[in-house]
Amino acid sequence: MADTPAVSVNHLTKVFKGTLVKGAFRAVQDLSLEVKAGEVYGLIGPNGSGKSTTMKVILGLLKPTQGSTSIFGVPSTEVASRHSVGFLPENPYFYKHLTGRETLHFYGSLCGMRGERLKARTDEMLAITGLEDAATRRVGGYSKGMLQRLGLAQALIHEPRLLVLDEPTAGVDPAGSRKIRDLIIEFRARGITVLVTSHLLEQMQEVCDRVGIMAHGRMVREGRLEDLIAVENQTEMVLENASPALLTKINALIQAEGGDTKLVRSGRPRTTLERLFIEATNESKKP
Amino acid sequence: MKRKLQAIAVLLAFGAVKLPLEQKITRDLRQQKMLEEPIHLGVGEDLGQAGLAASLGGLRGLAACMFHLRAHVEFTNVNWAKVDSLYKLVTRLQPRQARYWDEASWHMAYNAASYYLYNQELKPALRGQLYHDHIKRGIAILHEGLKFLPDDPRLWQKLGELHWHRSKDFKKSGDAFWNSFQHGGLGFTERFAAYAWAQSNDLESWKKGYAILKRLYDKSGPTPGLVEHLKMLEQNLNLPASQRIRAAAAVLRGQERQTGPLK
Amino acid sequence: MSDAPTSPNTEAQTRVRFSPRRVWTLAMATVTQLVRMKILAFLVVFCLLAVGAGFAFSVINPEQQLNLLKSVTLGSLQIFSIVIGVVSTALLLPKDMEDRTLYTILSKPVPRFDYLLGKLIGVLLLIGGGLIVMDAVLSLILWLRQSMLFEDAVARMQMEKLDSPEAVAQVREIVARQGLTWNLHWAVWAIFLKATVVTTVALLLSSIASSTLFTIVITFCITIIGHGEALIREFFFQPNLSGMASRAATLVLAVICPDLAQFDIVDSVVSGEIVPWGAVYDMTGIAALYVTVYLFVTHLLFVEKEL
Known part of the structure; x- marks a missing residue:
């Protein structure tokens, strides 16, 4: 069980079919990667490098053209694979006529939770994401950072073992972004695996154990963060009160x-x- | 792609299965008088009807209502030609609504006819002509309605009343009342059929009328109208005194016989 | 938060089955969303219309008044149910996709069929609820109007000394037949069935369409053709039809479109016909068949849709 990777992507290729006006588009080309259980994996790359496509295939929202993906050993094509994953899309919107609490109730019920367990879990998630005060307000009036935190709360509502976050800090102010990164670090401490994409490299540097760099649909670099960014032949020393x-x-x-x-x-x-x-x-x- | 082809296949296969089923259900619903029978009047009219039905969907009743209200406005403006043409439209939209036929004919045979009859601005000859023309039109409307609703007691009753009060054709009036009674009309239509027949010039009608009235008389005893018309029939049929009823009542309308067929 | 993620593994291994509870959750979210979008403001308009139609035209005779009230209100019920069905269905699915709400829903253990069914049931619950309210309003006004008109008519007949028991009985019969009967509710049921079929067609189209406008326009086209499908079908079944081309064209139209005229019993009900049970069964059965097949086709199209 411990050996089962949280996410495994095997030789994934995704081609979007063309139309009469537009030719076919190859978004991901023969990509393989593995996210080990318990680590924070950052998938980084410029816009259009195939990160989001890869995530959607992992979540079963898109079908691979070739290759396969799985979550904790369950193929992504099976709905059952979604039991152990929570997803926060980029710039999420929710039903804006529901309140924050109703939104979490909705997602919890979708996962088969109910009664006291759902209520307790909702309160817990509101507390963790700091949305208690806004719980009875309609989501339509939430700020971007609040939406993002609500997105995290709904992703975690059914206690998944894997979190997939797509650009979680994009468009959020520094304080909100800091809060989200702190939450990611906290999740890791609790043993939740996190797969996160971003193009904000500095922020990724702070939270990721391993990163993969994608460009033009291919993986160009992958490894432990320290290994990738350490300058081998240099040493840093910071002194305080040195005369x-x-x-x-x-x-x-x-x-x-x-x-x-x-x-x-x-x-x-x-x-x-x-x-x-x-x-x-x-x-x-x-x- | 495979699923898309499957979807198309399912849709086509279902289409082939559903056609006979729809045909059957439509036939059943028509038999239960829930849906209109397809209307066959003439080629041109048929197509117009079809188009109208299709484009209005289930809203023909609503459209008919609107034209009906406009007809009412034209009625208050005493614009009879317009009333007639609007009712034509209304009855085309809802041919199975007896009340529209009833009202259309009532407007022509009673309102319009009387309007012309008493219109002092017209020459007397023209007044009579227009009076009779509009009564004829009223009768024609009811006959047209009866093509769609041959079993409607109300339309038959209205036809009976029209012949009685307006054209004074008592044989036709009696026949119409009788038809109304045969198709479930209210009890009085049977009696009225006999009353009308009593005033006609037709021997067969007299016999039929007598049979009805005698039976009613034996069953429920004398009432003024019943006795009056029974006496009238006894006289018309020249019945021997022994067969006549006892109750004595004056024959009030002995002289006021049928005025003859409509010109 | 619990100290370790406790999501049980066994759960992840088993197949996710269809769940009525989940469908209900999705349906209720749809209803809440639509209700809070104030879509039911139409109900207020309807009530005003019903009161207007019931009391505004006092110049015409009692039977005409009752008839007008029924025609106008049942007509607006049809418009309400179809417009709400088509527009809300056409709006909801693309909106979920645009807002990425669909991603968050389908990345939970939710089969796509459950999602589709939840949306459909949500819209139908809204239409059904609206129709029940409007049926109740219509029934109330009709009943009030009916008793008032009957008393008026009898009073007038008494004044004109025309109130023979037979004449009163006839007025009573006419008013009762035109007034509140069970048939009225069956007409509303038929309106609901028609709206259900049209809504399912809208759902099917919105699962392949790229724009809301496309879905709305094409669904309304199919609705119009659907009302004339009986004519097209009968044309096709004519024995001596000439020309392969016209036969093929009519066949395609008749095969694709549902026959919506089957549910048009409103006119007959307004004119006072009694609705037999057979008709109710027939209409309900064929509507269920349309919905089942169209939903299945929608599922086939949606299950592989790239989001």
Whole structure:
């Protein structure tokens, strides 16, 4: 059981049939990948590289032209494979005349949940995604970030073992985006496998264990994040309260070492703009 | 692609199966008077009817209602030609609605006819002519309606009344009342048939009328109208005194016989 | 949140079966959505219309008034049911696709057939509910009007000294036949059946159509042709029909379109005919057959649809 990959994609090719005016379009070409149970896998690539198509095939929304996909060993073509997966599409919309709570009830009932269990689970999901206050408001009045969090809540309502997130942070403000990334990290801690696509690389870097880079429908790179981005022959060192004298000493040591060793860069590390934004907006909240 | 072909195949196969089934159900529903019989009047008219039916779907009743209201407006404007043509349209849309035939004929034979009869602006000869023409038109409308509804007691009754009050053709009036009674008309239509026959010039009608009235007399005793017409028939048939009824009542309308056929 | 994902494995392995509960969930969501879109505002318009038709034309005779009331209201019921059926069906499916709501629904363990059936039942529940309300309003107004008109007519006859028992009986008979009877409800049932068939056709078309407008236009075309299908069919069954081309053309039309004229008993009911049980069975049976087959075809088209 532990060996069964959460997602496996075998030699997947997807060709969209052409029309009279437009020729056929090959969206994915002989793609293979595996997401192990419990890891966060990031599928990244530019727009139109075939990420979303791959996800839709995994979820059974599209039929593969060639090859196959499965979720925890169950072929995606079977409806049963959807028991263990929750999906958050890019920019999700829900029935805007339902309230947040009704929306979660709706998706829970679709998964066969009912009664106390459904009610408890709905409350739990509202709490986790921070939508308790908005639970009785109609979804039509939700902000983009709230919709995204509601999307996460509905994806998790039936306690799936795998979460598939399509561009979860696209179009969401930094605070909302931070919250979503924190949730992803929390899911991993609880043993939920996450397959996430994004073109916001920096954000992916923070949450993914492994990434695959797609371009033109093919996998061009795949591996553990550290392995992929580590610069093998460099070392980073960040000091606090270092005196100028100490810095001069270190410099002297490096020069004394000789050979290939050299100082590439030194200076003050910068906080990220994102961190600054979050700190500033949080400060303004405090009276 | 395979499924698409399957879908088309299912649709065509079902189409082939459904046609005879629809044919049967339509026939059944027509027999139960739930649907209109297809109307065969003439080639041109038939096509128009078909087109109208198809384009209006189940809304013919609604359309007929609208034209009917317009006819009422024209009636208050005493525009008889327009009333007639609008009712023609209404009865074409709903030929199985007895009330439309009834009203159409009533407007012509009573309202329009009387309007012309008492119209001082017209020459007397013309007034009489128009009076009779519109009565004829009223009768023609009822006959047309009876083509669609041969079993309708109401239309037969109205025809009987029209012949009685307007054309004074008592034999036809009696026949019409009798038809009404035969098709489930109210009880009085039987008696009225006999009353009308009593006033006709026809020996056979007298005999039929006498049989009816005598039976009713024996069953339920004398009532003024019954006695009056029974006496009239006894006289017409020259019955011997022994066979005549006892109740004495004056024969009121001995002289007021049929005026003769409509010109 | 529970500490570990507890989704039982055995569940994932078994086949997902058709579930009435799931279909009901989808149907109720559809109903809620449509109701909150204020689609039932039509009901208010209808009630005003019924009151208007019932009381506005007091110049014409009692029978005409009752007849007018029934024709106008039953006519608007037909328009209501078909328009709501076609438009909401044509709107809902493409909207779910556009908004990606369909993705979130179908990425749950929901067979596509359940989704289709849920949508259809939702729209039909809305139409059925609307028809029940309107039937009740119509019945009430008809009953009120009927008693008022009968009393008026009798009073007038008394004034003119024409109130013989026979004449009163005839007025009573006419008013009773034109007034509130069970037949009226059967007419409403027939209207519902017709709307059901048309809605299923709309669902079928919206599963292949690329635009809402296409679905609406083609469904209305089929609705119009469907009312004349009996004529086309009878033309086809004529023994001495000349020309292969015209025969083939009529055959294609007759095969594709449902015969909607079979449900047009409204006119007969308005004129006071009694609806026999046989007619109710016939209409219900053929409607069920249309719906079953069209839904099956829709399923065949939708099950492989690329979303």
